[in-house]
Structure formats: C-alpha cells, structure tokens
Amino acid sequence: MSTHLNVLFDSSLAEDFSLVHFQVGSEGRDERAYQKPIRLLRSVFSLIYVLLKLRPDVVHINTSLNVKAFWRDAVYIVVAKLLACSIVNQIHGGLSVAEFCQGRPIRSWVFAWTNSLADTVVVLWKARGDEYCENANIKRLEVIPNAIDLTAFEDDPPKEFGKPLLNLVYIGRLSERKGVYDCIRAVEILSSDMGMDGVHLTVAGSGPDEDKLRQHVCDLAVSNKVRFLGPIFGPDKGRFWRDADIFVFPTYTGEGLPYTILESIASGTPIITTRTAGIPDVVQAGVQAVFVNPRDPRNIAEVVSALYKDKEALPRMSKACLVRAKNYSVDNLAVRFRELYKALCAN
Numbered sequence: 001m002s003t004h005l006n007v008l009f010d011s012s013l014a015e016d017f018s019l020v021h022f023q024v025g026s027e028g029r030d031e032r033a034y035q036k037p038i039r040l041l042r043s044v045f046s047l048i049y050v051l052l053k054l055r056p057d058v059v060h061i062n063t064s065l066n067v068k069a070f071w072r073d074a075v076y077i078v079v080a081k082l083l084a085c086s087i088v089n090q091i092h093g094g095l096s097v098a099e100f101c102q103g104r105p106i107r108s109w110v111f112a113w114t115n116s117l118a119d120t121v122v123v124l125w126k127a128r129g130d131e132y133c134e135n136a137n138i139k140r141l142e143v144i145p146n147a148i149d150l151t152a153f154e155d156d157p158p159k160e161f162g163k164p165l166l167n168l169v170y171i172g173r174l175s176e177r178k179g180v181y182d183c184i185r186a187v188e189i190l191s192s193d194m195g196m197d198g199v200h201l202t203v204a205g206s207g208p209d210e211d212k213l214r215q216h217v218c219d220l221a222v223s224n225k226v227r228f229l230g231p232i233f234g235p236d237k238g239r240f241w242r243d244a245d246i247f248v249f250p251t252y253t254g255e256g257l258p259y260t261i262l263e264s265i266a267s268g269t270p271i272i273t274t275r276t277a278g279i280p281d282v283v284q285a286g287v288q289a290v291f292v293n294p295r296d297p298r299n300i301a302e303v304v305s306a307l308y309k310d311k312e313a314l315p316r317m318s319k320a321c322l323v324r325a326k327n328y329s330v331d332n333l334a335v336r337f338r339e340l341y342k343a344l345c346a347n
Helices: 002-010 035-054 067-082 097-101 105-117 126-135 180-192 210-219 234-243 259-266 297-309 313-328 330-346
Strands: 058-065 086-094 120-123 141-143 166-171 199-204 226-230 246-249 271-273 289-291
Touching: 002 330, 035 067, 058 067, 058 330, 067 086, 067 105, 086 105, 086 330, 097 105, 097 126, 105 126, 120 126, 120 330, 126 141, 166 180, 166 234, 166 297, 180 199, 180 210, 180 297, 199 234, 210 226, 234 259, 246 259, 246 297, 259 271, 259 313, 271 297, 297 313, 313 330
Parallel strands: 058 086, 086 120, 120 141, 166 199, 166 246, 199 226, 246 271, 271 289
Antiparallel strands: none
C-alpha cells in the first residue's frame, strides 16, 4: 500500500490537488500489546484535529479487508462523514467479502453500513467490485487498478531468449502461501525428471520462511540452481528484471493486484502464475502469462518445459507484456483519480 501512495504523490495529481498523507500504523516501531490500542485511539483524535484544521474536500482511505484495518478504517470513515467530507474508500488486498463476513452478522452489518457511507468505493479488479456491490449499497463504484512507472524500464533492451541457461525468477515475500516452495520444487523436477539442467531460479525478497526455504533447497539438492538475493531495490531490481526470462509467481493467497505482476509485464518478462484475486484482470492466458494450479510444482515444471521448447513462445509473450503494460501507467492512474476527485469536489 505504501507503493500505491508513493505513486499517487509522485504523479501529476500533486500538481492539481493539495495531497496530505495522514500516517497510520506503527511505522515499523516495536510496540507492546497495550501500546497498540492507545496508538489507535490517539490516531482517531489526531484525524479529527487534522480534518478540522485542513477542512479537506476529499478523504481518501486506503484499506485492506483484514480485521485490524477494517475496524480502524471503519472508524475513520464515520469520523470523516460526521465532519462532512467526501469519502473515497479504496480496497487493496485481503480476504474476499464472503470469507470476511461469513458467520459474523455484526461485522457484515458494519461492512455494509460503512461502505454505504463512502461517496465512492474503489477496487483494483472487476470481480472485487461485483462482490462489494452484492454486499453493500454502494453509491458509486470505480475499478482503478494499480499503476507502475514505465519510465524505469523504457531504456531496457529487448530480451534475448533461447540461451542455454533459463533464468526463472521469484520476487516477493518469502512465505509458503506465496508459492515459493513450489518454485524450488519445480526446479528440482525440471532437473531430475525432465533433464533440463540449464534451468536456474533467482529468489529476491525476505520473509518468515527464508531459513526454511534455504534448507528446502539443500534437501532437494538444488543449491547450485537456486540463489537468494535478499531484498533488492533501485539498480539491483532493474538488473534483476533485465536478467529474468520467466517470472514464476504461483501464489495462493489474497494478493489484490501485485506490483510484481506489473513490474514483470513492464520489463517484458512472461509470467507463470495462478488465477488469484486481480491477476487475471492484468494478464491473459497464453498471451502474457500461463496460469497453473495452486500447490502444483509439477504443473509449473511442465509449463516451463513447454515454453522453453517452443522457441517462439517467450519472445511473443515478452512483446505482449510490453504492450499490456501501457494500460497500467501512472498517467492513466492519475487521469482516473483526477476525474474522481474533481467530481467529488464539485459536489
């Protein structure tokens, strides 16, 4: 979500509107259990003070459908409405509405009520919007996907495929639900069962399973085929995407619309992924991506093998990625939010 906010503040929106970031959360500080409710209570009074002082036309809330964010931001919505602000409630990742509300009538009622208070609900993909409309009386719904700065990739040369070594890449949180264990197992299958010794996996990122993943690599005897880079930024991330042949992202968790998917298409890197959350809205089967079954490393290995053997597939998909990425530019995002903000200010 911090990436999304940085994109908004760095876009041309900042030239047309005075954007003020109201910081919530622990900001990385270590907190004891009793400190969290105190901080949350203070944040409510801080928000009241800021709204009374600045008198903004629009309050744009960025939230996720998880318990902590839901109750905190529900209070923020009520406060903003009581102070006569127009409200944009933008939902990023988290659970589905059914998973979040099932068997919890109070939570379901608060969900429907607070979303009906918002002047506009913004979601990242169409199916997400459909489930919100089914469970709340939405005044106005907008589907506005995440965006990426394409200028960071515009000087990259076209990818060269058909080399002896095939570089599979994974970037993201190192946890089981992201499917990274399946990526490593797929490399082992490709090497031992399919005779593809030239396949390597580069893993970037950090997370709670890092030590277990390193041990998993040793247990499968693929230490010479898998390398861990840790978190990467700036020039290192640019080099990571330039060297990538296929981005493997077999996640089975509520992703929202991952920025890694956008980075992959912007860099012209074909994708192997799952039909999770907003991903199928961004990439098309057989065009920019191939979809695999969750928790199925053999399926991943079979797709990698097929793409490698089809000499035309990866170059064709890479070009399609670059074309598709143009739909997710920061300029497009700024246009959509500019129209929305102006409409709300006019009202």
